Amino acid sequence: MRILGIETSCDETALAVVDDGRAVLANLISSQAHLHERFGGVVPEVASRAHLENLNPLLDLALRESGTTLKDIDAIAVTVGPGLVGALLVGITAAKALAFALGLPLIGVHHLEGHIYANVLAHGAIEPPFVAFLVSGGHTMLVHAPEPFRYRILGQTLDDAAGEAFDKVARFLGLGFPGGPELDRLAMMGDPDAIRFPRAVTQRGYDFSLSGLKTAVVRHVTAERGRGREPALEDVAASFQEAVVEVQVDKTLAAARDTGVATIVLGGGVVANTRLRALMSTRAEQAGIRLFTPPPELCTDNGAMIACAGFYRLSRGDRTALDVGASPGLPLG
Amino acid sequence: MLVLGIETSTPQTSVALGSETGVVAASLLATGPASHELVVSEVARALDRAGMPRSALTAVSVGLGPGLFTGMRVGVAAAKAMAQGLGVPIVGFASLDLIAFSVRYCRRLICVAVDGKRKELFFAFYRPVPGGVTRTTEFEAAGPGRLVAELIARLEDILLVGNGTLVYRRELEEAGKHVEIASAAFGFPSATTLVELAIPRLQREDFDRLYDLRPNYVRKSDAEIAWDSRRRAD
Structure with missing residues (x-):
């Protein structure tokens, strides 16, 4: 079964053609980072306009690259939420119109379920139960999946998503946008133990909070400059990153232990962070837990993960009606 | 077809x-x-x-x-x-051209104004011609005050049409008697x-x-x- 996957929930227009939820025939992403850079964050109206301009040419490119025509497509999968409502609507509307024009089944996919299924593209089907740690520019969430397509949220961020905090700190340090990859690169040259930033302790065990840490970074740099010293930015970046990642890894492993699962699945753009991947892998191995991590190119938002999740949803008989709208706050579960 | x-x-x-x-x-x-x-x-x-x-x-x-x-x-x-x-x-x-076309038999200057939110209207002026209408201005985004000034500046009878008249009726009526506001059915x-x-x-x-x-x-x-x-x- 050949599925066209469409993802427009934030600032990447992404289309993919995937066979049987596994073989990625094309996976194209039109990044809008250059459009949002001057604003220091994603502007919803700018993102929505760009999605509309990118979508149709990207579809032709994806078909060409996969050696497919529209006649070879068996179903259309699309992200229906969560995300920016105006951005989601462009992809959803196009998906509905294509499904109708071609007489194909439509399947709406939860964006975060897509990130979980990015692992299936890379490693094959993953049997629940597992704990998923989903972390991106818009989300930081620990999820327990006791059985297929069932999710229980164990905890999430109380303030900034991790990717958002990375972007903000990067911006404060004068790095480029998006800040995550820049900060990661800079941190590689720094000492993670140079500055002992606070590790966020939250009331509820699996929730996350980064606002205190963010403030601590700003305070540290400002204080150093007040003393006439220019702080070593690579040390600040490495120490900040270490504080974020350590808490994330601790809580993910605790969640696996407490729910009694032997598998951890990672997903989301921040999983491209080299320190998170390294520390999670070391700690999971020590704990005897199987860890699934998508390759970096499948961590960021993409259409292939949506096509893959859509394939498994369709296989069990799920269908989405043509009157479906965008669900900016769609819960996972 | x-x-x-x-x-x-x-x-x-x-x-x-x-x-x-x-x-x-x-x-x-x-x-x-x-x-x-x-x-x-x-x-x-x-x-x-x-x-x-x-x-x-x-x-x-x-x-x-x-x-x-x-x-x-x-x-x-x-x-x-x-x-x-x-x-x-x-x-x-x-x-806006679609709205103007639907009132093309009025034999007057036509102003189409739709609600653009953010306290603005999108508007343009049209003249009926045989078989349709021709747009005589660019599309503009501006508040009702600006539109009223545009209407006053034109010294001829005008049919004002579009759903913007539903939102800003009171302001737009200030333009004067040479401006007739069309029914919302055409809007x-x-x-x-x-x-x-x-x-x-x-x-x-x-x-x-x-x-x-x-x-x-x-x-x-x-x-x-x-x-x-x-x-x-x-």
Whole structure:
């Protein structure tokens, strides 16, 4: 079964053609980072306009690259939420119109379920139960999946998503946008133990909070400059990153232990962070837990993960009606 | 020829199917802010009611605004994907032009003004000509005060039409007795007009390029407006 996957929930227009939820025939992403850079964050109206301009040419490119025509497509999968409502609507509307024009089944996919299924593209089907740690520019969430397509949220961020905090700190340090990859690169040259930033302790065990840490970074740099010293930015970046990642890894492993699962699945753009991947892998191995991590190119938002999740949803008989709208706050579960 | 028309640039979502001999099915929804999300299912329903398969569609026409940003995008996204999926040509029309065309027999200067939110209207002036109307100004985005000044400056009888008159009626009445405000029934661009106007263009193969077709936003995004004014201040 050949599925066209469409993802427009934030600032990447992404289309993919995937066979049987596994073989990625094309996976194209039109990044809008250059459009949002001057604003220091994603502007919803700018993102929505760009999605509309990118979508149709990207579809032709994806078909060409996969050696497919529209006649070879068996179903259309699309992200229906969560995300920016105006951005989601462009992809959803196009998906509905294509499904109708071609007489194909439509399947709406939860964006975060897509990130979980990015692992299936890379490693094959993953049997629940597992704990998923989903972390991106818009989300930081620990999820327990006791059985297929069932999710229980164990905890999430109380303030900034991790990717958002990375972007903000990067911006404060004068790095480029998006800040995550820049900060990661800079941190590689720094000492993670140079500055002992606070590790966020939250009331509820699996929730996350980064606002205190963010403030601590700003305070540290400002204080150093007040003393006439220019702080070593690579040390600040490495120490900040270490504080974020350590808490994330601790809580993910605790969640696996407490729910009694032997598998951890990672997903989301921040999983491209080299320190998170390294520390999670070391700690999971020590704990005897199987860890699934998508390759970096499948961590960021993409259409292939949506096509893959859509394939498994369709296989069990799920269908989405043509009157479906965008669900900016769609819960996972 | 069977042409599909899609118009979603105002709170009215309208869909029509028609040919050289007239409209065969049409639907109109104004059920709330998200009625444009139902545009694809309305197309399916219209074809069903007309008893035609989707393969009978030979072209798609779409209203390009100016109007509500999200509404326009939904209509244009639906029309473009439909045209791409069916492999048929697409033609776009400015939504204000559709409103002006529907009151072309009034023998007066026409001003079309639709609600643009953010305390602004999108407007343009038209003159009736044999067989239709001709637009005499660019599309403009401005507050009701500015529109009133434009109306006062023109020393001739004017028919003022568009759903903007529903929102700013009291302000717009200040323009004077030479301005007549048309009934709200004419105030929304309609997909049936879209189909009617599309047919001659399709007959002479005056198609739009699918990739290039985009809404008439007229106004930049708020973030861009703020950015521009900061840069001017520097």
